[in-house]
Amino acid sequence: MEANPSIMLAHTSNLRMNLLSRLHLALSSSLLWTLCGVASLSLPAQSQDPNSFGHQSWSTENGLPQNSVHQVFQSTDGYIWIATEGGIARFNGVDFKIYNPESTPEITSDDICCFTQSDTGPLWIASSDGLLQYSAGTFRRYSIADGLPPNRITNLATADNGSLLLLTTEGLVSFSGSRFSSISLPSFSIPSAITKAHDGSIWITSNSGIFQYLHGRILPLPLSSTSTPKDIQSIGFLPDHSLWLRTGTSLTLLQNGHSRTLTTGHDLPVSRIQSVLAGSQGVLWIGTDRGLFALDKIGNHPQSVSALGSDSILSLTQDKEGNLWVGTETSGLQILRPKNFRTIPGLSDHLITAITQASDGAMWVGTDGDGLDRLQSGNIQRLSTHSGLLSETILALAPGADGSMWIGTPDGLNHIESAKIRTYTSADGLPDDLIRSLLSDEDGSLWIGTRHGLAHLQNDRFVTLTHSDGLGSDLVGALLKSHTSNSHDLWIGTLDGLARLRDGHITTFTKKDGLSGDTITALAEDPHGTLWIGTKGASLSALTTTGFISLHRNDLPKNIDSILQDDRGNLWLGSSRGIIRVSAAALIKCGLLSTCDPHPVSYGRVDGMPTEEAVGEGHPAAWRTTAGLLWFATRKGVAVTDPTHLAENLVPPPVVIERFTVDGVDMPLTSTEQRIAPGHTSFAFEYAGLSYVAPAKVRYRYLLEGLDQRWTDAGSRPIAYYTNLPPRHYRFRVQAANNDGIWNETGAQIVFNVRPPFYRRLWFLPLVLGLGAVVALVLYRLRVRRLQSQFQAVLAERNRVAREIHDTLAQSFVGVSVQLELTSQLLAHSQTDAARKQIDQTRTYVREGLAEARRSIWNLRAITAQNSLPTRLTRLADQWSQKKLGTHLNISGTYRPLAQPFEDEVFRIAQESLANAARHASATQVSVELRYDATRLLLWISDNGSGFQVTDGHLSANGHFGIQGMRERAAQIHAQLTIESSPGKGTTVTLEAPITEGKEAAVNA
Incomplete structure (x- = not known):
């Protein structure tokens, strides 16, 4: 369109x-x-x-x-x-x-x-x-x-x-x-x-x-x-x-x-x-189709x-x-x-050293090796050694009366008046032929800065002031005559401080007095009487009514080669970084405060300058003409600007966030808050200030609300990085300023929320406390269950010990007691031989009881048995056969070892059954059968004794707990115990115990 x-x-x-x-x-x-x-x-x-x-x-x-x-x-x-x-x-x-x-x-x-x-x-x-x-x-x-x-x-x-x-x-x-x-x-x-x-x-x-x-x-x-x-x-x-x-x-x-109507071809x-x-x-x-035209x-x-x-x-x-x-x-x-700048055709290839304007309005431009140029009404007149100059390298210029011009060179002083050139050298009284600066005084005299002091030419006589007269150094540079003080001070820039000549007396000021640096390179005075001092390597200083102010700021060039002031109160500073325009009042107000921005504006090639090196090796390196134009010496010609008609960019640059990445992954650029999962460490924001007058001069500042306390000055860097952001809500804001320092303070922003890990969320602590309480309750209940299990184990062991004692020691003691009673009766009837036999039998019972006690104690100490169940039953049957109880043992099926506690319980049941048959039923014959089936173990014991009536009351009659112990042992191995008996018909005890893989595994463990 x-x-x-x-x-x-x-x-x-x-x-x-x-x-x-x-x-x-x-x-x-x-x-x-x-x-x-x-x-x-x-x-x-x-x-x-x-x-x-x-x-x-x-x-x-x-x-x-x-x-x-x-x-x-x-x-x-x-x-x-x-x-x-x-x-x-x-x-x-x-x-x-x-x-x-x-x-x-x-x-x-x-x-x-x-x-x-x-x-x-x-x-x-x-x-x-x-x-x-x-x-x-x-x-x-x-x-x-x-x-x-x-x-x-x-x-x-x-x-x-x-x-x-x-x-x-x-x-x-x-x-x-x-x-x-x-x-x-x-x-x-x-x-x-x-x-x-x-x-x-x-x-x-x-x-x-x-x-x-x-x-x-x-x-x-x-x-x-x-x-x-x-x-x-x-x-x-x-x-x-x-x-x-x-x-x-x-x-x-x-x-x-x-x-x-404009037509083509015409x-x-x-x-x-x-x-x-x-x-x-x-x-x-x-x-x-053949270019662009302007009307x-x-x-x-x-x-x-x-x-x-x-x-x-x-x-x-x-x-x-x-x-x-x-x-x-x-x-x-x-x-x-x-x-905002233009150049002078014909001078673009020259390294300019000094610029000044004569009283007739002509501009004089000195060069390094190309002589002296006089510009007036669009014409350029070039002067050189062929015209009578001592050298074609011009180091200093100063306007004289009636359009005349003083020219300083490395070989002496020249004065051009009415097309005539007069020269002065050390032979005429100059302290040194290398002239570094010149200043015409109102009285018609001339001040001359050299390497060997300051010379004053008046009435064709030279008077020289040196370090011995109070100068900080004999190497003299910039010169300035004050026109706002009543005494009309002469300010002298030297290699070692700033000197003031007042009423014939010289006072030198250095960094000890508040100067930012001692090597003075440029001097200027504004209408308010403030003296502005440019230095080499230490930026700018100002002398006000209250004293020196050091302005060694990062936003100003360190080396200042020239200083001019326009009618708007702006200082123009020439340096190797270009030309800087800044408000003098803003500089005084800000001083050295880094948080205060005087909004300096820099100019370079994009603004029309032939080069950014506005460095003049002579004095003055810049000049303000009577028309208000500012001329600056550069290494590639002259840069000229009109400060009253600047093309100022007053449009705040739009600011956009072009990219937001988290650990290198692009996030959507939306206006709504974005949720960032926990565990990410690197956050990057790429932004742009859309100003096209001088894109390289766009400056940025950014702030991450939720983390930063103040704005970060990013300069011209269009990206910001953050790492390891704590979980919380954030708002990243960025603002931009254009080439004239106009800030878009609305800027652009993006809102996001770094989610905390699950263990740092609000619900996590109550959950942990709840889980802790559940775990504590479970542990408590497990502890109680373990204690109960231990108690049951102790109780079961007590019952087992009681059964052991009943089946071994108790029976032995009963036999001993019966034998002792018989012995007592026999002795009472004086049957000594019979009593002796009973005593021998009693000894046998005691030995057997001791053996059983030792075996029980061994079983308490050593859990495992020494022999298998068939072997132990065979031994038991042999023992009872020797006691006149005919015992017949039959073992069938496929034998396999079982858990020791299991075999112990089966053996004790068999032992108790045989003891009951011999001692209580007065049996003479007992049949014992042990059969191993695939899933069960069967123990069958039958005697020909007197038998008894099987009732619950009979189980514990007269303090006898044999049958009760047998039932408890059967319950321990999850077996079924059946006792069949009636008076005069003997007794049959049947034990059926299941055999599982677990029991067999237990044996092998």
């Missing part, structure tokens, strides 16, 4: 007026266009020569996808969008981001036509095969399937009702956001161009007139038959709301009743006009812009900062920036 100029609306009724004597507007009902203002296409006074603009270009070598630029457009967020035949490029002033079919699936064609955007809507992009919508970092494509006509789109515009107008090869189409609709012009007119006016309406040109699209209606603006040229390709508005109309070979300006030495833009400064820019007044001749040469210009756009963007057909993207 070529231009977005403005037009004024006025509502009246049934009126017609003549538009610039050719354009007649006939509007229905109450709408009338009134074009106001004096029609003068004039350049404002502060505007610059079109050829004084700075120029920069980008092509495919710099990242542009393709060199044919069809349109350049600035979106509402500040980005520059470039339509090429190789895709879309988005530019932030430093880097291009490319969108094409390879990187973006929604883009199906590389051939991009144009852009448009409303103040609050998305960005619309037309390509050769469809329509694209870009919003919040995502693309959406509209094609024929969505209702888009198949015709090629040639231009776009957003209307006042929010709809989108598409100019296609077959007509106009409106898009409401949901459906496409064709728009028909009256009388079957064919539209050829559209543009948007300031009021939001769309102006449409056609083969039969001009129309206005307003509030969804087409309003005809008919022209007379000779009012406009045919085949209009674009339309636009001049700053005073007048019209321009472009065809391929002509440009018509309709202004205040007058018109002018007014423009070109074949085709391809784009037009009415700039904000009043210049009409004309892009052609500053309607009656003037278009002027060629030499910076672009004969490049074919396809599109023109001006951004919010006033930069002119130029899209070319083969040379890529170009930009023209307003420059």
